[in-house]
Amino acid sequence: MADAPLRSLFQQRFGEAPDLPEILATNPEITRLAARGSCRHFTPDQIDPAILETLCAAALCAPSKSDLQQRDILIVTDPGLLRDLKSLLDAQEWIADAPAMVVFLANNRRQRQLQAWHAQPFPNDHLDAFFNASLDAGIALAFFMIAAEAAGLGCCPISTIRNHLKEVRGLLDLPDHVFPVAGMAVGHPLRAPEISARLPLAKTVHHNQFADITKEEVSAYDTRRLAGADGPGWSEAKAKMYASPQRMDFADVIREIGFKLD
Template identity: 30%
Template sequence: MEKPEAVKLIESHRSIRKFLSRPVEPEMLETILHAARWAPTSHNMQSYSIIIIKNQETKNELHRLCGNQRYIKECPLFLVVCADFYKMHKAAEMHGQKLAVEELENILVGSVDAALVAQNLLLAARAYELGGVMIGGIRNQAEEVGELLKLPPYTFPVMGMCLGYPDQDPWQKPRMPVEAVFHDEHYREENIPAALEQYDKTMTDYYTRRTGGKRTSGWSKEIAAYISEPRRKSLTEYIRKQGFDGK
């Protein structure tokens, strides 16, 4: 059975970090944004907002706040996808209700809604032969990002996204063996060690070939080092200040 074009598009994912100077056409951007809105959403809350950034000065500042990732200032278009309960706050006010979003559940709902709409954004953009990369660094200095973008209470940035016409054709990074991802009926812990060992070999080969031997480490060593350090400590306090106590 031949795969549908949508499946081929999903399976061809690569992160694009180098772009042509050609701008994204306004009509194309409008279509992409409207397609993204049809992402699934919890309880029809649509608890996300998308900030569309073309101004070079703003991109330059976001480049600094996001860890100096050069493609943020070089991409024609930068999007910031936010979890957004401010709209629900205003809806509650309209009907004499009090917004109760202190629980961790609402941080998860907003983050999931934002992630789903972001994936729709990227897929719609790629259908137009654009390329992009998600930017988790938008959370590095979330409070400063919030001030720059004038985010109101009950919102916080979840991810950024560079978009534009690709000026590179990077290698596709291998994914984990299916034994580490798919589990029949219940979680299969016994499959994980062998799957990780296999993936280490795959990633060692990938990085060795891609870098000409300059990088030879596997996945588990890299991730162990990455996950062993606390990250974005200020993010928790900022989210609390925005109205999400995480009770």
């Protein structure tokens, strides 16, 4: 079957595969996306700065809410700054091997500047301002990841950067209304990343109305994901992870830098 590689990848990922239309069944880009995985093992080779600049340009081609462009990307390659940033994230030891990091910034500051420069009011100073800038940064992150992997690089998003908002803002000299949504470790992969099994498509792709997943269906996914290995299943591991307080001061810091969350 011409669609065998893509079908096999979807089966491995979801335990099932959708009906594959002929126009997509052998599409190399779709197949590459189906095979992707986060990279946490890098060679010591440095990345050409021009490559990082080009990847950022590709990422900033991403859609932006109302063309407001409320996202920036900060490339971190300075050895001292990179060391200091990694030291904040040392709970994830693999980050130490990443030759470069980029930080995706939500930037609502620029819109406020535009309002002032054009003598316009800013009546939308509420939760939506925070949300729009955050989403813009997240979309740019996804575009960067796709571009980096297309260039043969490996990468992995780092949400724990938000555990240290004050310290990161100080290191990167970020002004009010600008904050890191996520970091990204980037480098040449030491080995091919593993494909992480996902929840079944039947419960995560909805048609016309939402259909909730059952405990039994999650249990079946746990079994498939473990594939005979020992240890807790995905659901138990994630439940335990979220049973501990995380980022309890996040809203306080966001308010401190000027956002209103009501």
